[in-house]
Each structure stands twice: as structure tokens, then as C-alpha cells.
Amino acid sequence: MKLIFVGPQGCGKGTQAKIVSEKLGFCHISTGDLLRGVEGDLKEEVNSHMSAGTLVPDELIVRILKERVARPDCEKGIILDGFPRNVSQAEALDGIMSVDKVIEIAISDEESVRRISGRRNCGECGAIYNVNKSPKPVVEGKCDKCGIELTQRADDNEEALRKRLAVYHEETEPILEKYDSVKINGERSIEEVSRAVLEVLGVRD
Ligand code: AMP
Numbered sequence: 001m002k003l004i005f006v007g008p009q010g011c012g013k014g015t016q017a018k019i020v021s022e023k024l025g026f027c028h029i030s031t032g033d034l035l036r037g038v039e040g041d042l043k044e045e046v047n048s049h050m051s052a053g054t055l056v057p058d059e060l061i062v063r064i065l066k067e068r069v070a071r072p073d074c075e076k077g078i079i080l081d082g083f084p085r086n087v088s089q090a091e092a093l094d095g096i097m098s099v100d101k102v103i104e105i106a107i108s109d110e111e112s113v114r115r116i117s118g119r120r121n122c123g124e125c126g127a128i129y130n131v132n133k134s135p136k137p138v139v140e141g142k143c144d145k146c147g148i149e150l151t152q153r154a155d156d157n158e159e160a161l162r163k164r165l166a167v168y169h170e171e172t173e174p175i176l177e178k179y180d181s182v183k184i185n186g187e188r189s190i191e192e193v194s195r196a197v198l199e200v201l202g203v204r205d
Contacts, residue, residue, distance in 0.1 A: 001026070001077040002097050003201075004084070006176065007105035008168045009161060010115035011186040012193055015128065016105065017081040019194050024203065026077035031085075033126075034064050051154050053163030055085055055171070062092045069096060086171040090178050102181035103200055109165055111187055116161050120150035134189070 003026075005013040014030055021028035035056060038046045042060070049056045065083055068074070078097070084090040093099065107115075118132030122143035129137045129150060138144050155164065184196045195205050 001100045001201075002080075003078065004080045004099055004102045004179070005105060005197075006102060006172065006181070007186060008107060008109065008112045009164050010112040010119065011105040011107045012190065013081050013105050015190055016193055016197055017079045019190075020197055020201070021077075021079050023198070024077060024201075026079050027071075027074040028079050028081060029065070029068055029074075029083070031061055031065060031080075031082040034068060035061070038064075051160065053155055053160035053167065055167060058086070058088050058092065061085075062089060062096075065093075066096055084172075084175055085167075087174055087178065090175045099179065101201065102176070102179040103197055104176055104181050104183040105186035105193065105197075106183055107186040112165060113158065113161060116156050117158065119156055120152055122146055122148060123151055124148050 001024075003020075005017050007013045014032075017028045017030065020026070032050075035046050035050060046056055046060075055061075061083065065080075069078060080093075084093050114132060115130060118130040120129045120131060120137070120141070121127070122129075122145070124143065124146040127143055127145060129135055129143075131140075137150065139147075141150055142148065143150055155161070182200050184193065184200065186193055188196075198205050
């Protein structure tokens with residue numbers, strides 16, 4: 001099964017993609033994470049787009065995605081998180097795989113700003129916390145698992161976020177018309193949203 005999770009920054013699609021992919025044995029592909037892992041000649045170009053909140057060139061991300069989905073861990077199923085980000089990427093995806101379901105996780109721009117400004121990450125294990133809402137770390141500023149200092153993503157500042165939200169509304173939202181997408185309310189607890197996602201997929205919690 002091939003799924004796409006779509007939604008504005010901070011809607012929880014990464015968290016939900018992780019929960020659902022672990023439950024169903026699917027491969028979770030976050031293009032943001034793939035891009036954060038780019039090394040070598042392309043690193044500078046990729047970082048300049050990411051820190052400004054703009055999209056990296058389609059040709060580059062499509063190439064990276066194509067390589068990733070060809071790996072054996074994608075055989076059982078795939079959840080795409082952060083791709084496609086515009087209509088041209090959605091068209092490129094047509095040539096890579098057929099999509100079974102698109103789930104839109106909706107939150108308001110105000111909620112997005114509130115969540116993203118509080119988001120903190122562990123550079124070691126990738127865990128995500130929030131200083132404004134659950135999940136908060138047990139010890140302020142430290143990862144529960146690794147104990148190391150939590151950091152804020154360079155593009156999680158308000159200026160870059162406003163740009164990323166504008167890109168979402170202008171370029172990403174139009175892809176929803178291409179697919180027969182299902183919209184769920186993301187302004188609920190992580191557990192409630194997971195339950196709604198699994199229900200859409202016809203999976204018992
Ligand atoms: P994310 O982790 O999904 O919030 O993505 C962070 C940043 O990575 C975005 O603001 C873009 O600069 C870049 N990015 C992630 N996915 C894509 C994509 N499908 N196309 C172009 N740029 C992307």
C-alpha cells in the first residue's frame with residue numbers, strides 16, 4: 001500500500017507516519033529527513049533552500065525519492081511524508097508509483113506557528129518534543145532517551161515558518177485536488193489522530 005500524508009508544518013504528519021508505519025510494517029519516507037542527511041557537493045545548495053523555507057529543486061528531490069523507494073524495505077508499503085510538495089512533483093510521482101490513499105491532516109496556521117515555535121529535536125535519536133504541548137521532555141531541554149541537549153531546527157524560526165506555510169498553501173494544497181484525499185482534524189491528541197488515520201485505512205487500533 002502506498003500512502004501520502006499531507007498537511008501544514010506541525011500538523012503531526014511525521015509523528016503519525018512513524019506510528020502508522022511501525023504498526024503496519026511500512027517504510028516511512030520523510031523527504032525533509034532525506035534532505036537533512038544530504039552530504040557532499042549538494043549540501044550547501046540544499047541547506048540554503050531549507051533554511052530560507054523554500055523548496056529544493058524538483059529534479060533533485062525526485063531523484064533522491066526514486067532511489068529511496070527502490071530499496072527493499074519499501075516492498076510491504078510506503079508512507080510518504082513531505083512529498084509531493086507541488087503539482088509537478090505529484091506528476092513525477094505518477095511515473096514512480098500508484099498511490100492508494102492521501103490523508104490530509106489539517107490544522108490552522110495559528111496552531112502551526114504555536115506548535116513549530118515550541119518544537120525541539122534530539123540530534124541523537126531523532127525524538128521530537130514540544131515545550132508548549134505534549135510530548136514535553138521529563139527534564140526541561142533534555143532528551144528522555146539520550147539525555148542530551150535538545151535543539152531547534154534552523155528552519156523552525158518564525159520567518160522561515162511563515163514562508164513555509166505560504167509555500168504550503170500556494171504550492172502543496174493544490175495537489176489535494178489531484179487525489180481523492182481524506183481530510184482529518186489534526187488539532188487533537190496524537191492518539192486521537194492516529195485512531196482516525198487507522199480508521200481511514202480500515203485498520204483496527
Ligand atoms: P520538512 O521536514 O518536511 O518540514 O521539510 C523541510 C524542508 O525540506 C522544506 O522546507 C524544504 O526546503 C525541503 N523539502 C522537504 N521535502 C521537500 C520536497 N518534496 N520538495 C522540495 N523541498 C522539500
